[in-house]
Every structure is written in structure tokens, then in C-alpha cells.
Amino acid sequence: MSLLAALDVQTGTVRGKTVSRHTSAESIAFLEELVAHQPEGQEIHVIADNLSTHKTQRVRDFLEQNSNVHMHYTPTHSSWLNRIEIWFSKLKRNVLTRGTFKSVKDLDRKILKFIRRHNKTAEPYKWTYRDVSRRMKTFDSTVTVH
Numbered sequence: 001m002s003l004l005a006a007l008d009v010q011t012g013t014v015r016g017k018t019v020s021r022h023t024s025a026e027s028i029a030f031l032e033e034l035v036a037h038q039p040e041g042q043e044i045h046v047i048a049d050n051l052s053t054h055k056t057q058r059v060r061d062f063l064e065q066n067s068n069v070h071m072h073y074t075p076t077h078s079s080w081l082n083r084i085e086i087w088f089s090k091l092k093r094n095v096l097t098r099g100t101f102k103s104v105k106d107l108d109r110k111i112l113k114f115i116r117r118h119n120k121t122a123e124p125y126k127w128t129y130r131d132v133s134r135r136m137k138t139f140d141s142t143v144t145v146h
Helices: 024-036 057-065 083-096 104-120
Strands: 002-007 014-019 044-048 069-073
């Protein structure tokens, strides 16, 4: 089983769908669901990892037909930049690790229940960085670098 999920950073809610295989057809069907649940013409920015199913010709065709949907791919080995990956980690810790599942259907039910529970208390996501001492320093414009 695979879980396709999208995090709306403006609301903090997650839309998820379990599928038996993660194929480009399933990815496109999920993208179509995302588009269908947004106001017509709404700009949709999807941040995805570099999984090959996200980059097939069928996906490119979908994007061409849906000019309001924009795919942005995280660099290889940096999926931690993708906010949904952090949410997946939370799902893993709270549901999957040490979880007991009677069947694939039971696993599916518990994952979708976790999503519904998450959405009840979801809040908009705001990137913040409070530790000023660890921020990158900018170069002084009077300094010449050779």
C-alpha cells in the first residue's frame, strides 16, 4: 500500500489517499482530486520528491492541460525540505511504528483515521527560524572577494 498525501500550508490540513501501487496514473488521479477541491483557476503549487512516477510523460501531459498546477521538485536527498515529509514522519511515529494491523484494510483505516484526527486541529503552517545566532551571515558590500 502507498499513501498519497498533500498538505495545504494555508490551513494545515492534509488530503490523503491510499492506493495499492504508487504509479503515475495514481499520481495523476490524486492531482485531479486536488484540483477538483480548489476554486476554479486557483494556482496550485505541488512540491514533490524526485520519484519517477512524478515525472512521467502522463504527468507532464496533465500539467500542460492544467496550467494552474505547478510542480516543484526537491533536490535529491533533501525531501526533509518538503513539509509533507515532516508530516509523514509524524504519521510513522504515531501510527506505524509499533502499530498492530490485522490486515491491509485495517492499516488503511488507521491511516485515514489519523488524517481525519490531524485535520480537526490543523493550523496554518508558517516557516519560522528564531535562533538568530545560527543564521547565515551576509557579506559586507565593501569587502571584495577574489
